[in-house]
Structure formats: C-alpha cells, structure tokens
Amino acid sequence: MLGFGLAVEPQLWTLLFVMVRVGAAFVAAPVFGAVSVPATVRVTLSAAIGVLVMGSMPIAAPTQVFAFTTFLAIAAEALVGLALGFILQIAFAAPLVASEIIGGSMGLSFATMIDPQRGAASPALGTFLSVLLTLLFLSVDGHLILVDLIARSYELLPPGAAWLGANAIRNIAMFGGYAFLAGFLLALPVGFLLLCLNLVVGMLSRSAPALNLFAVGLPASLAVGVIALFVAMPAMGDYMLVIVREALDAAKTLVLG
Template sequence: MLGFGLAIEPQLWAMIFVMVRVGAAFVAAPVFSNVSVPLTVRVALSGAIAVLVLGTTPVQVPQSVFALATFVAVAAEALVGLALGFVLQVAFAAPLVAGEIIGGSMGIGFANMIDPNSGRSSPAIGQFLSILLTLLFLSLDGHLVLVDLVVRSYRALPPGASWLAADQLRDIALFGGYAFLAGLLLALPVGFLLLCLNLVMGMVSRSAPSLNLFAVGLPVSLAVGVVSLAIALPAMGDYMQVIIREGLAAAQSLVLAGAR
C-alpha cells in the first residue's frame, strides 16, 4: 500500500526499493558515475540488477511507502550504496594525486584540461593516468565485481538492518588516506628521477650563476619527464592493477564486513 488509500503493485514497489541501493552505488562508483553515462542507462542498469537481486535474494520491503520507517529504510539503503561507491572512488583518486606530483616536478602543473568524465578541471597527466586506470578497471572486470558486491550486500546488510556501524564508517573515512599513499607510490618512479634532475640543476645553477635556469631547466625537466614516464609506464600499469584490487577488497571488507 502507498498510504492514503492508494495501492501499488508489490513487485514494482519491491524493485523500486531495491533500486535505491543499486542506484546510489552507481552515483558514487567510478565509471558508472561519469557524466558521459546517460541517466537513462544508469536507471536501466539499476532496474536490471534489482530484478537480479529479487530473483536471488529474499528482500523484505516496507509495507507502506509514505511512512517514517520507510523513509529511514530508504536512507539506510542509500547509505550502503554510497559507501560501496565511495570506497572505489577513493582508490580512483590516486592517479590525480600522482598527476599533480609528476606535473609539478615536470613544470607543467599549469596544464589543466576539462575532464569529460567528471566535468571538472584536472591535470593533463592525471587525466591520462585516470583514463588508463579506467581501462584497466574494465579489462579486469572490475565493473562486474562491483555489481557482484552490490548483489551480495543484500545478504550481508539486508534491508531493515542495513545501517553501517560506527566502526565501519570510521574505517571508510580513514581509507581516504589511501588515495595519497597510492598516488605517491604511483608517481615514485618518475618523481624520483625528476627529483634527482632538480638536484643536479640546483648544483649547476650554483656553479654557473649566469646560466638561465628557466631557459635550460624547463625543457630538460619536460624531456626527462616524458622519457621517464614512457619507461616507467609498464611498472605504473602493474601498480594500477594493485590499486584496483585494493579498492575492491576494501569495498568488501569495510562496507560488507568481510561477507562471503
């Protein structure tokens, strides 16, 4: 029943209720939250996954739509979905941190572009690394693992008892530091070479004060940065796979509390 003497099909109301958690996960999760993904596609995917959930997991839906308990249950469902997507979004922020470090060391930190996925301005190198991480995420079937986590979340955190504990919320907040750690490790190969170059340029400028450091240092930093980035790209790609696995594992352990 909707309330006020109105009625709705029970199957339709159950699907709409399940779509709240799935849709919230898609709003916060990488790839699905990109502005390039049309809203109709997200709604269609949420409906398809909701049908899958209803066919595999018994879900107790509130009896009345316009009730305080229903609004609380919907808020709890949205919280679980947003937490699943947010943990993965933290891991996907590592390339942007690495791009800031590398771009600043190369002297092209001012080279920003409008990211078509988020609609915000981001460093050119960070955007390149983000696209590479997204392609690796899709190639490793990370989007399918995310859907599997959302489906299994209905067994770990069933509707009606899906509020996250305070310890889980604290661990999710502390996981935000992983973006800086992973970004630093991702930029370490190129950043170390650029740091050595800056030390050398500093010694050269002290030994030859008449040397125009800006006319010599910027082209050299740019050339060394591009070459070192090309050389270190395979190792950076391997670490990006580690970032993806860590993000998916954290989404399971932090949000689902190790549910199998």
C-alpha cells in the first residue's frame, strides 16, 4: 500500500525507483545522451537495465510516495546517475578544446556544423574529432562498461544511502580540469607546427612589409594544418583511447572507491 492509498504492484514501483539512477546516467552520458537518441529508446534501455539490477540484488522501493525521505532518496539516485554520466561527458569535451586551438591557428574557427551529440553548432573540426572519439568509445565497449558500472554502483551505493561524499564531488570537479589538459595535449602536435608557421610568417612580415599576409599566411596555415592533421591523426587516435580509458577509470573510481 503506497502513500496515496492505491494498491499497486510493488515490483513496478521498485522498477521505477531503479530507473531513476539509470535514466539520469543515460541523460548525462555521451552516446546515450545524444539528441539523436529518442526518449523512447532511453526509457526502454533504462527499464531493461532496471530489470537486470532487480534480478541481481534485492532492492526495495520506498513504502510511501509523498514523503520527504522518498524525495531525498530519488534526488540521491538522480545525483549518482548524473555523476556517472557527467564524468564521461567531461572527457568528451577534450576534442572541442583541441579544435578551438587548432581551428584558430588554421583559420577554420568560422566553419561550424551541428554536433550530433549536443545538437548545437560547434567547430567543424571539433565535430569530426568528437565523432572519432565516439567511435573509439564504442570500439572499446565503453557503453557496455558504463552499463556494468551502473549495475555495480548499487552494491557500494545502495538505494536510500546513495549520497555522494564531499571527496567524490571534489574529485568530479578536479576531473573537470582534465578536459582542458587532454584537449591541449591532443592539439599539441598540430598546434606547435602551426605556431612555428605563424612565427615564420611574422618574421616575413617584418622583413617584407609589402607582403600581403592574408594572401600568403591564411592559405599556408590551412595547407600545413591539413597536412599536419593527416600525419598526426594516428597519434591523436591513440591519445583519444587514453582519454576514454581515463574517463572510464574515473567513473569506476566513483563507483568502487
């Protein structure tokens, strides 16, 4: 018997209670949280994983719906799910940081397109790197590891006692700086070469003031940038795998301590 006096199957309410954490993780996580993924798919996946969690460990739903403790428990479940997805989303911001550094030097900062993850306009180079990172994330079964972490989170953070401590919140905030560090390291090979090119063009402008920098510097930066991206792409791909592993390790640390 629930708080509003209706006799409802307890397993149904337990499933809805479990789906709060799973659904919050899918809303914040990359791939699952993309705007191109319909809400029906997210709800269906949340229900399927909720059934899996209920079959693997005993979980009881709150006895009353309209109670302050129930609202606190639901907020705690949503907080844990959002934290798991947000950690991965931080790592997926690294390609956007790298594209701003590279695109500004190449003269491609004005070229934008719709990001399939966020559904908003972003640099074209950043969208390309984000798609590449997403494919690498799927190739190492990152989506399956995320589902496994969500299921295992109920062992360390059981429903009703799932509040994250101050250290966990601080670690998430500190991990936010990793997006800038990873983006800088991702853009370092191409960015350093473009910086050297800009120094050469600056020296030419001082030695030959009549030289039109827009007619020489912009095509040269674009050509050198494209060639440098082609040459450095294997190394950038390897470092993107490092970014994926760091994000999954950070999420695992949040769940398992």
